[in-house]
Amino acid sequence: MSAKTDVRTYTGFRFMTILCLVVLYAPLIVVTVYSFNASRSLTVWEGLSLRWYAEVFVGPESAKFKQAALNSFSIALIAATLATAIATAAATAIVRGGKFRLRTPSLGLITLPIMVPEIVLAVATLIFFNSVGFTRGYMTILVAHIAFCIPFAYLPIQARMQGIEDTYEHAAMDLYATRAQAFRRILLPLMMPGIISGFLLAFIVSLDDFIITNFVKGAGVETLPTAIFGSVKQGLKPNIMAISTMLLGFSIVMVTLSYFASKRNNTQ
């Protein structure tokens, strides 16, 4: 079918798609390329070098960034794990718990953190911690992250569970499995792809967060985004480009892995 008679295609739409991809990727590619620049200046290209990567690991700011990375990854890991467990339990109740009065309010509560603008949630959390007298620090960041990660873990898990018919669990129970056994041996394995994508999404969202962390962190406790933001405020420096490129690479590897994992799952 030629483009002129095909009702599906429009001239210019392919160009817009390519433009869209260029706009999405150009800044990331430029930063990646310049992170390998030998020059101290951000403007002049002086050839390939890994000196800014070396600076991140052994330079004067390396201790700060190491601590920030440790905080970021440990918070993301704990928050995503707990949020995924809480979300799995909640999804089981909402999708497999029949009709009950608290169902809609529960669903509203679970999705509340993504309805409320992030800055408003940050303000509310800061005021709350302050009024109940919590000292701001690692724990306040962790607690806030667990809370706002729940909806991001919940949505893929709910979507997956809705796609699984309950006949498998009923078959197991007809064969004298207890409800707990049916859940653990039948539903949970079937839900694994949803649970994994929920966990990954929560992990990335936690690692990504700047605003809420910036509000609830105490003095001296930094995560990678707040440390990077602090540095950028004093001017763009090549070592920031290097850290950014490493984080960028990490995100892309993770999302690529999850893409191929889900693809394999769908074809099975």
Added chain:
Amino acid sequence: MAGGAAPGGSTASDTYARARHWLLMPSWAVLGVFVLAPVCVMVIYSFLTKEFRGGVIWDPTLAAYDQFFFDRGLFGDSDPKLQWTYITIFWRSIWQAGLATILSLLIGFPTAYYIATRPAKTRALWVFLITIPYWVNLLIRTVSMKFLLRDEGPLNDFLLNIGLITEPLQIINTNLAVQLGLFYSYLPFMVLPIYAAVERYNFSMSEAAADLYATKWTTLRRIVLPAVRPGVIAGCILVFVPSLGAFLAPDLLGGAKNFMIGSLIEEQFKGNAGNWPFGAAASMILLSMVLILLMIFAHQQRRAEASA
């Protein structure tokens, strides 16, 4: 992200009905204590009197809201006049978020449409390409944008080199930079819902229109667009709402002249202003605007579902 619209599935199963309250307990506890309660405390704070250096005095007042809308002179005893400073900041935020949404729609719609009309095999790959940047840290994306757009940055370098411009364009610290930053932050949110809608669209309707001598662009405007409208509206909401309260793009790309709501609120808590009740009141006004928008959206979606 529009998870609130789907009420937890239609297939009614009550396998775990007996355990449902236990299963929901952890999420009620965590979200009740660390999300719902804080929002309620924030509402209370917005009606309290400010203390110097960030605290509050438990003395109910409307001062924070009054300060937002009215100017009562230096000593607070002149006749109240409308205070434009903060209204202007809100208006600028709406305007910036609106322009970013239009920009996203102009590029996002053709992209979504193009992807949805690819062969089924390659579609997943296209969607994957569009979503990768969303998974990259927002701060890093914004910093990258700043790096690219700088006066001596690679974009200006490139344009100078090919001779398109003779002196560097000043993009950073302008409204345009903020719009580009917001557009860049949330573009995937525009593409994905439109893509989902176009993918479900029945193309025999376009063929029928063509058979009845409609031109292709008429078909797009009169047949395709109305059919995929819920997806377009969802995309616009998903870009507009986070743009409205965005902090990073206006702060890093806009500079002091292009202050938006996010920076105004941040300054009350982290910056020099230190007026917590005022920050809480500004947050409340932002929250109300967003909730009204989401309610209109939910209503629209219900109507679209009812007519489908």
